Amino acid sequence: MSMHHDIRKIREDFPFFTANPHLVYLDSSATSQRYKGAVEAASDFYLYHNASPLRGLYDMSIQATESFEAARQKTADFIHAGHACEIIFTRNASESFNLLASSLCSLVLKEGDEIIVGITEHHSNMLPWRDAAARFGATVTYWECDSEGYYSPESLQALLKPNTRIVTVTQMSNVFGLENDIKTFARLAHENGSLFVADGAQSVPHMPVDVQDLDVDFLCFSGHKMLAPFGIGVLYGKKKLLDKMPPYMSGGEMIDIVTRDRVKYSQLPHKFEAGTVNAGGAIALGAAIDYYNSLGFDYIQSRESELTAYMCEQILNLPHFSVMGSQDPREHHGIVTFKIEGVHPHDISAILSQENICIRAGHHCAHPLHQHMGVMSSTRASLMFYNTKEEIDRLISALSGIRRAMGYEE
Amino acid sequence: MNNTFYSEILTEHNLHPFHKHDIKDPNMVLEGVNPSCGDDIILQLHVDEAGIITDGGYVGDGCAISQASADMMLDLVIGRSKEEALHLSDIFMRMIKDPDSLSEDEMDELEESSSLQNIAHMPSRVKCAVLGWHTMEEMFKGEDEEE
Numbered sequence: 001m002s003m004h005h006d007i008r009k010i011r012e013d014f015p016f017f018t019a020n021p022h023l024v025y026l027d028s029s030a031t032s033q034r035y036k037g038a039v040e041a042a043s044d045f046y047l048y049h050n051a052s053p054l055r056g057l058y059d060m061s062i063q064a065t066e067s068f069e070a071a072r073q074k075t076a077d078f079i080h081a082g083h084a085c086e087i088i089f090t091r092n093a094s095e096s097f098n099l100l101a102s103s104l105c106s107l108v109l110k111e112g113d114e115i116i117v118g119i120t121e122h123h124s125n126m127l128p129w130r131d132a133a134a135r136f137g138a139t140v141t142y143w144e145c146d147s148e149g150y151y152s153p154e155s156l157q158a159l160l161k162p163n164t165r166i167v168t169v170t171q172m173s174n175v176f177g178l179e180n181d182i183k184t185f186a187r188l189a190h191e192n193g194s195l196f197v198a199d200g201a202q203s204v205p206h207m208p209v210d211v212q213d214l215d216v217d218f219l220c221f222s223g224h225k226m227l228a229p230f231g232i233g234v235l236y237g238k239k240k241l242l243d244k245m246p247p248y249m250s251g252g253e254m255i256d257i258v259t260r261d262r263v264k265y266s267q268l269p270h271k272f273e274a275g276t277v278n279a280g281g282a283i284a285l286g287a288a289i290d291y292y293n294s295l296g297f298d299y300i301q302s303r304e305s306e307l308t309a310y311m312c313e314q315i316l317n318l319p320h321f322s323v324m325g326s327q328d329p330r331e332h333h334g335i336v337t338f339k340i341e342g343v344h345p346h347d348i349s350a351i352l353s354q355e356n357i358c359i360r361a362g363h364h365c366a367h368p369l370h371q372h373m374g375v376m377s378s379t380r381a382s383l384m385f386y387n388t389k390e391e392i393d394r395l396i397s398a399l400s401g402i403r404r405a406m407g408y409e410e
Numbered sequence: 411m412n413n414t415f416y417s418e419i420l421t422e423h424n425l426h427p428f429h430k431h432d433i434k435d436p437n438m439v440l441e442g443v444n445p446s447c448g449d450d451i452i453l454q455l456h457v458d459e460a461g462i463i464t465d466g467g468y469v470g471d472g473c474a475i476s477q478a479s480a481d482m483m484l485d486l487v488i489g490r491s492k493e494e495a496l497h498l499s500d501i502f503m504r505m506i507k508d509p510d511s512l513s514e515d516e517m518d519e520l521e522e523s524s525s526l527q528n529i530a531h532m533p534s535r536v537k538c539a540v541l542g543w544h545t546m547e548e549m550f551k552g553e554d555e556e557e
Contacts, residue, residue, distance in 0.1 A: 346447050
């Protein structure tokens with residue numbers, strides 16, 4: 001796989017950029033732009049090959065099943081899962097976490113048990129565990145990072161107790177852009193007899209992830225943050241655990257036998273995919289994964305780290321600006337979250353919007369983290385390999401005028 | 411920079427608010443929150459027995475629009491009766507929805523608050539602009555329910 005790709009050609013693969021030549025899109029951590037080939041794959045399926053997968057016995061339905069299952073295999077290969085049946089398709093990472101918290105907790109959680117949740121977690125990897133803990137009479141303990149967003153193995157070790165059933169933290173913070181050493185954290189959890197759950201929503205789109213090497217028990221991520229459409233997400237789980245877990249939703253396609261008073265559930269992965277599946281979404285995700293593979297992570301990572309360091313260094317140099325998380329630009333993976341003294345993030349976002357620059361302002365679905373950091377809200381610029389240096393220059397130029405626009409001397 | 415709504419009036423009220431402080435002896439206090447933005451103000455009024463707003467202030471945190479709008483509102487309503495304040499609130503809310511529907515006299519009644527009329531074209535910022543006004547309305551409505 002070549003390290004050299006023409007960025008102009010890459011941008012042509014995203015019609016959004018052609019349609020909006022004056023827009024600077026720096027909100028890819030919220031949702032990425034769509035790869036044309038992914039949307040076309042879904043469209044092609046629906047327009048020319050449409051049939052209910054996993055149901056019919058006629059050729060078209062069997063083909064639909066094969067396309068859907070091929071997407072599952074591609075997804076499994078992408079994160080180096082041992083078996084395709086360890087990939088459960090969901091709507092998004094939030095649904096993956098809800099499924100997991102509900103089903104896993106009814107298998108392993110007892111009254112008096114504890115779940116350790118990182119303070120950096122997105123609400124989607126926090127609230128489902130809190131709900132489950134409340135249901136089973138268990139408690140949630142927050143694992144706190146330091147002021148630059150780092151989690152130390154020692155701080156996890158200090159929290160682990162015999163009744164700790166589950167430990168969960170993100171592989172990449174959606175606020176700091178910092179990669180967490182989940183391989184070490186998973187090992188520590190396992191040595192304690194606890195299960196380890198990782199949020200991959202921000203990592204899987206930006207770096208190679210090998211669930212077997214990391215030895216995480218579960219990993220959740222979303223298709224729409226990795227070039228595919230909304231409405232397709234993934235739960236990866238180890239087969240030996242998924243096999244024992246009860247279904248989350250019941251209904252069509254997730255059963256082998258139903259009588260008036262008895263039901264035998266299907267095998268993996270169908271046990272967790274009740275109802276007619278989002279075949280178009282899965283096929284689109286498969287096409288997005290093909291595209292990732294054609295670019296290669298060597299290229300993607302070298303481009304994203306160069307662009308991120310460039311953006312972070314310049315923001316750090318602007319007077320009255322501060323960057324949340326690490327002060328080392330190399331530790332920011334596509335994400336730079338910052339504050340401007342005296343200017344509220346929503347005003348920053350509104351002014352940038354007038355300059356056709358899209359960034360995120362607010363709390364990024366991480367209220368407890370912002371409380372932990374002692375700030376109300378922040379502004380986040382996030383990029384992907386399809387962004388350019390020129391776009392970052394436009395961001396920096398607009399940012400440098402904001403304090404003056406808000407009535408400050410400089 | 412091409413700013414259509416961050417006017418000098420707005421930035422001045424945001425940077426140097428006249429009413430952003432606790433007042434002495436408020437007899438009406440209500441917190442107003444805009445959860446999508448994180449704007450958060452605590453509005454404090456002193457209303458005398460005749461129903462006149464004799465003093466007012468706010469504390470809190472939020473974007474320039476929410477803070478400046480609350481400050482301009484207090485400029486307008488202090489010294490007026492509750493009924494007059496609600497009348498102004500009605501005009502302000504109508505202006506935010508459709509500034510063209512206001513008569514010139516109504517626009518004049520809003521004094522500096524009329525500088526926020528362009529917010530009507532910024533749907534994502536409407537909630538910020540009306541936060542102070544909305545909180546005041548809720549305050550008076552809550553009082554009616556108690557009576």
